[in-house]
Amino acid sequence: MKTKRAMILVSTDPESERLGSSDLLKSLKDTLEAFQLTDEVDIAPITDVERSTILPFVIVYPEAAVYGPVKASDANYLIEEHLYKGRIAEDLLAPPKELTGQIGSLRAHKGYNPAEQRIVLERAGRIDPENIEEYITYNGYEALGKALTEMTPEQVIDVVEKSGLQGRGGAGFPVWRKWKFVRGAVGDKKYVVCNADESEPGTFKDRIVLEGDPHVVLESMALAGYAVGADEGYIYIRGEYGLAYKRLKHAIEQAEEFGFLGKNIFNSNFNFHIHMHAGAGAYVCGEETALIESIEGKPGIPRSRPPYPVTNGLWNRPTTVNNVETLANIPAIVRNGGDWYRSFGTPASPGTKVYTIMGNVNFSGVIEVPMGITLREVINIYAKGMKPGSTLKLAQTGGSSGSIIPADLQDVPMDFESFRKAGVSLGSGALLICDQNTCVVDLVKVLLQFFRFESCGKCTPCRIGTQRAYEIVKNISEGEGKLEELDYLLDLASEMERASNCGLGQTAAVPVRDMLKHFRAEVEAHINDRICPTHVCSMVSSKVQVEE
Amino acid sequence: MHAPPVVSDIKEIVRQAIEKHGKTFDALIPILSEINHVLGYIPAEAMRELQQQFHNPAKQNYLAESQLYSLASFYDMLSTKPRGKHVIKFCENAPCHVVGGKAIWDALRKHLNLDNGGTTPDNQWTLVTTSCIGLCSVGPVLLVDDDMYGNVTVEQISDILARYE
Numbered sequence: 001m002k003t004k005r006a007m008i009l010v011s012t013d014p015e016s017e018r019l020g021s022s023d024l025l026k027s028l029k030d031t032l033e034a035f036q037l038t039d040e041v042d043i044a045p046i047t048d049v050e051r052s053t054i055l056p057f058v059i060v061y062p063e064a065a066v067y068g069p070v071k072a073s074d075a076n077y078l079i080e081e082h083l084y085k086g087r088i089a090e091d092l093l094a095p096p097k098e099l100t101g102q103i104g105s106l107r108a109h110k111g112y113n114p115a116e117q118r119i120v121l122e123r124a125g126r127i128d129p130e131n132i133e134e135y136i137t138y139n140g141y142e143a144l145g146k147a148l149t150e151m152t153p154e155q156v157i158d159v160v161e162k163s164g165l166q167g168r169g170g171a172g173f174p175v176w177r178k179w180k181f182v183r184g185a186v187g188d189k190k191y192v193v194c195n196a197d198e199s200e201p202g203t204f205k206d207r208i209v210l211e212g213d214p215h216v217v218l219e220s221m222a223l224a225g226y227a228v229g230a231d232e233g234y235i236y237i238r239g240e241y242g243l244a245y246k247r248l249k250h251a252i253e254q255a256e257e258f259g260f261l262g263k264n265i266f267n268s269n270f271n272f273h274i275h276m277h278a279g280a281g282a283y284v285c286g287e288e289t290a291l292i293e294s295i296e297g298k299p300g301i302p303r304s305r306p307p308y309p310v311t312n313g314l315w316n317r318p319t320t321v322n323n324v325e326t327l328a329n330i331p332a333i334v335r336n337g338g339d340w341y342r343s344f345g346t347p348a349s350p351g352t353k354v355y356t357i358m359g360n361v362n363f364s365g366v367i368e369v370p371m372g373i374t375l376r377e378v379i380n381i382y383a384k385g386m387k388p389g390s391t392l393k394l395a396q397t398g399g400s401s402g403s404i405i406p407a408d409l410q411d412v413p414m415d416f417e418s419f420r421k422a423g424v425s426l427g428s429g430a431l432l433i434c435d436q437n438t439c440v441v442d443l444v445k446v447l448l449q450f451f452r453f454e455s456c457g458k459c460t461p462c463r464i465g466t467q468r469a470y471e472i473v474k475n476i477s478e479g480e481g482k483l484e485e486l487d488y489l490l491d492l493a494s495e496m497e498r499a500s501n502c503g504l505g506q507t508a509a510v511p512v513r514d515m516l517k518h519f520r521a522e523v524e525a526h527i528n529d530r531i532c533p534t535h536v537c538s539m540v541s542s543k544v545q546v547e548e
Numbered sequence: 549m550h551a552p553p554v555v556s557d558i559k560e561i562v563r564q565a566i567e568k569h570g571k572t573f574d575a576l577i578p579i580l581s582e583i584n585h586v587l588g589y590i591p592a593e594a595m596r597e598l599q600q601q602f603h604n605p606a607k608q609n610y611l612a613e614s615q616l617y618s619l620a621s622f623y624d625m626l627s628t629k630p631r632g633k634h635v636i637k638f639c640e641n642a643p644c645h646v647v648g649g650k651a652i653w654d655a656l657r658k659h660l661n662l663d664n665g666g667t668t669p670d671n672q673w674t675l676v677t678t679s680c681i682g683l684c685s686v687g688p689v690l691l692v693d694d695d696m697y698g699n700v701t702v703e704q705i706s707d708i709l710a711r712y713e
Contacts, residue, residue, distance in 0.1 A: 201641035201680035234574075239581060239625045240681045242694065277574060280581050281624030283679055297576035298615075299622035356684060358643050364685035400642060430684070434646050446645045450679065456622075 004042045006083055007061040007380050011068075012045035021045075021056035023072040028058070031079040041083055044376065046411045054094045061381055068094035116382075117344055117352050120205075120328040121368045124212030129247050132254040135215040141260045143331035144219050147226055148268040151334075153183065156227040160330065162338025164350040169195060169286075169323030170398065170427045170503075172349075172416045175330075178320050181310035182228040185318035190230035192221050193295070193314060193321045196237040196244070197279055197286045200399030201450065202430030205354040206324035208366050210237070210244035213328070214251035218261060218274060220327035223334060225272045228320050233274045236291050239281050249276055283454035287502045288321040290456070301456045302502035325354055325429075345371035349415035353426075357383045359433035360390045372418070375410040379433060390435035394518070398427015400447050401507035404440065404514035425510065439536035440519040441526055444511045445473045451508040462505025465496040469512055476523060479530040479539040486523065490516060561586050562597045571602060571609065580619055580626055589627040590620050624678070632667045632674035634712045636660075637691040640677040644687035652688045653677075655702045659709065672713070 010016075010025045025045060032038050057068030058078065065088050067078060074092055081089035127134040135141070147156050161176035182190055194217060198206040210217065221233045237245050252274050255261040263271045277295050284290045285300035292314050294300040313319020329351060333341050342350045349371040358364040361383035369382075375395055379386065386392055392407045397414075403424040405412075412422045419426045434443065448470040457463045472489050475481045493509035500506045515523060525531050532539055565582040569575035583594050595616045603611045620626045638653055660668060662675040683689045686698025690708075697708055 198682060199680060202643040202684050203680075204682035204684055207682045239623075275574075278578060278581065279623070280577050280619075280626050281679075282622060294577065295574050297573035297619070299618055301622075358684045358687065359646055366685075396642065430643075432643050432646065438646055443642060443646065446640070446642050450641055454679065 004040055004380075004385065006041045008041060008043040008083075009046045009059040009061075009376075010043065011056045011058075013055070016056035019055050019069065020072060024056055024058070024070055024075065027072040027075040028079065031075045032083075035079055035084050037079070037083055042380065044411075046374070046376070057094055058092075061377075063088065065089075066094045067092040116367060117370055118368050119332050119341075119344070119352050120209060120325055120354050121366070122213075122332065123216065124208050127213065129212050129214055130250055132215060132251065132258055135213070136258075139331070139335060140215055141219055141255075141258075143334035144222050144226075144260060145266050147223055147334055148266040148270055153227045153229065156223060156334065157183065159334060159338050160227070163329075163333045163341035164338070165326065165329055165333065165341065166349065166351075166416060167323055168325035168329075168353070168429070170200070170401075170425075172426070175322065175326060178310060178322070179224065179227050181308075182230075182318045182320045185311045187311075187318040189232070189315075189317050190228055191314045191317055191319040192224045192228065192230045192233035193288075193291065193319055194221055194233065194235040194327060195286065195288065195291060195321050195323045196235055196241070197291055198241075198324070198428075199238055199283045199286050200401070200428040200430060202356060202358060202396070202399050202432050203428040204356055205366055205429055207241055207244055208354075209324050209328050210241065211247055214244070214248045215255065216328050216331060217248065217324060218251055218255050220322075220330040221274060222261060222265065222272045223330050224320060224322065224327065226270055228318070230320075231271045231273065233272065234277050234295055234314065235274060236277050236279060236285070236295055238285075239279045245276065245278055252276070282456075283450075284456045284502070284504050287504060290502070291321065292319065299456070301458050302504075304501060346413070346415045346417070348417045353414070353429055355414075355429045355431050357431050357433065359395075359431075360387045360435035360438075361385065361433045362387055371415040372413040374413055375405070375431070378414075378431060379410070383433065386433070386435060390437075392433065393436045393438055394434050394440065394443075396432040396434070396443075396511070397430070398425050399430045400450050401425070401503070401510055402427040402430065404443070404511050404518065406518040425507070437534055437536070439477075439532055439534040440515050440522055441473060441477045441532070442534075442536045444515045445470070445477050447511045448473055448508070451504065455504060455508075459499070459501040459505060461496045461499040462501070462508065465492055465500070465505065466508050468492060469496075469509060473512070476526045477532070477537040477539075479526065479537075481523075481527040483524065483527050486516060486520075486527075558587075558591065558593050558597055562594055562601055566598075566601055571604070571607075573609075576602075576611075576616075577619060577623065580616070580623075584626050589630050591630075592628075595620070630667075630671075632671050634672065634693055635674045635676065635691075636709075637676055637678040637681075639679070639681055639683075639687065639689045641680040643680070643684040644689055647687045649688040651702055652690070652700050652705070655705050656690070659705055673709075 012021050054068035058070045059066050060082050078089050123138050157176050157179050165175045166172040279285050282300045285294045287302045288309055289303035290300040309319045309321055311318055345351045352368050353371050354368045356366055363384040367382045394404055394406050396402050396404050405424055412418055452466040452470045455462045455466045472485050493513045496509045497506050522533055525533055530539055565579045569578040584590050595613055599611055599613045620628050660673050660675055664677050667674045683698055688700050689698050690700055
């Protein structure tokens with residue numbers, strides 16, 4: 001694909017259709033052609049919009065200018081002003097609207113991509129992570145000071161409740177509720193555990209925070225400790241993150257020296273100590289009860305629940321386990337208030353989300369944007385488009401256990417409720433973008449190989465299910481698949497989801513289900529015709545036919 | 549390969565690891581990682597030694613050797629078998645796979661004439677696959693000991709390995 005300099009999105013939901021959006025789309029396309037701009041400018045319809053008062057609307061990137069309502073007869077003026085002369089078509093601009101998280105309603109800041117909004121990554125990459133003074137200069141430990149001197153623990157939980165912050169590790173559980181459970185739980189001692197076992201393939205957002213802004217994790221853990229009534233915390237960090245471990249360890253020493261950790265913090269009666277705990281390589285330890293087992297010096301085998309960690313966690317005491325990204329939001333929320341946080345994202349999924357982008361795109365890396373932007377926007381704006389010659393075939397969202405979505409779902413807003421509605425999992429925020437040369441059978445085989453290896457073996461559906469699913473998909477990739485096994489595969493997938501003890505087994509078969517839902521024809525070609533349409537699978541048995 | 553560990557050394561290595569991380573259950577995995585780091589693997593003698601130094605009924609520290617084996621076999625970064633002088637870890641997860649990982653893996657195996665988990669006869673190299681190491685924006689990725697290599701191409705492999713010979 002040629003790199004385009006601009007992208008036009010046109011609303012085409014039913015209400016926009018009624019108001020003439022298909023005429024508008026057509027006349028915009030015609031005008032682009034008349035101005036000979038079709039090579040430089042992309043145009044696409046979008047659905048599922050929230051700007052119901054100004055339909056139909058048009059958004060032009062990279063400026064993220066929102067025009068509306070736009071009539072077919074406005075097309076010439078809009079294209080001429082914005083894309084030919086290169087200035088905003090002021091007369092058509094939509095009236096200002098409160099931030100909803102829809103990327104189009106946010107203005108671009110100088111030097112940023114439109115809508116990029118840094119809360120979690122506020123400082124990462126901009127301060128010296130080994131110097132506590134730089135952290136302090138950028139509002140560091142201000143929230144902790146505020147909480148300890150002006151707020152009760154209940155008020156800290158209240159402000160987090162008001163913010164609507166949901167866990168960013170994948171499950172999306174409201175943070176305040178977890179904290180309230182732990183605060184209310186009976187125990188002589190309570191713990192705060194930071195889940196830094198980021199091992200979901202394709203996810204490295206937490207590493208960026210841990211390496212680039214370690215103090216924000218410490219400050220949030222102390223805030224969490226104050227809120228739930230804990231005086232001790234653990235950071236469980238995966239063994240592979242050596243640099244992050246070193247920086248955190250150093251940060252803890254500095255924070256103790258400055259009195260932000262330790263005894264009588266800010267001259268209050270609040271004490272808080274943080275221990276580091278490095279894992280030794282096990283994907284399943286990202287599951288919170290497995291993680292707790294691992295800290296206790298045991299193999300990371302998830303516990304049966306209930307009881308939950310909020311009452312019976314580390315050393316059988318009430319424990320809150322929170323993901324790094326989740327925690328990194330807390331100091332800004334305490335400083336600025338819940339309403340401020342709610343001004344980002346969508347009403348049901350407030351705040352920002354950190355995504356890692358990778359695959360067959362021009363730019364791979366980390367972005368932080370409000371909840372609710374779409375995959376199309378991510379690819380075109382942040383990933384700088386697909387690689388030359390690549391077109392989008394599918395994307396995997398949320399790491400290995402995430403969903404595989406076909407190109408035609410790329411306009412679903414990425415927030416918890418829209419994704420849930422579309423049957424897609426937002427997961428950890430990894431976005432693996434795959435082009436037309438990716439074979440879905442081969443991809444799913446790789447994923448199942450991963451789960452087969454990482455299954456802890458505790459429960460039967462996962463231990464045997466991951467193995468059987470792998471065998472069947474491997475056979476398909478080698479031209480040995482059988483059509484009747486596809487139904488069996490679906491049964492297997494739903495049994496694993498229903499009967500597995502933890503998230504690993506429950507989600508391991510999600511890619512299988514998505515493969516059969518969206519790419520069944522491609523799978524059947526492997527079976528019926530012994531052909532891999534993308535020429536990725538070696539098709540062992542079809543070789544015989546070729547030689548003939 | 550590391551020289552076969554002498555038993556008296558092992559005693560000292562275990563003692564130092566315990567001293568560094570503490571004689572508590574939450575220190576067990578860090579202690580094993582430390583021993584693995586120093587010796588390249590965790591020999592049976594080290595498990596025995598660790599059990600003897602750790603187990604202390606007077607302090608309610610009950611530890612069986614089998615618990616240590618279960619840890620060493622559960623966690624991927626711990627090895628109970630000796631490995632080559634250098635360990636190559638290749639990321640086999642989907643993000644590296646879709647940007648050409650399989651060609652790198654095939655080339656590595658061919659270059660070293662090894663399968664997953666194998667060690668060369670001269671004990672120079674051990675080749676293993678690993679789960680995601682979080683360097684996905686520069687895939688395909690491989691590690692040689694603690695050194696990370698990203699955006700690896702087939703052509704680079706002999707150059708990378710030559711640095712360790």
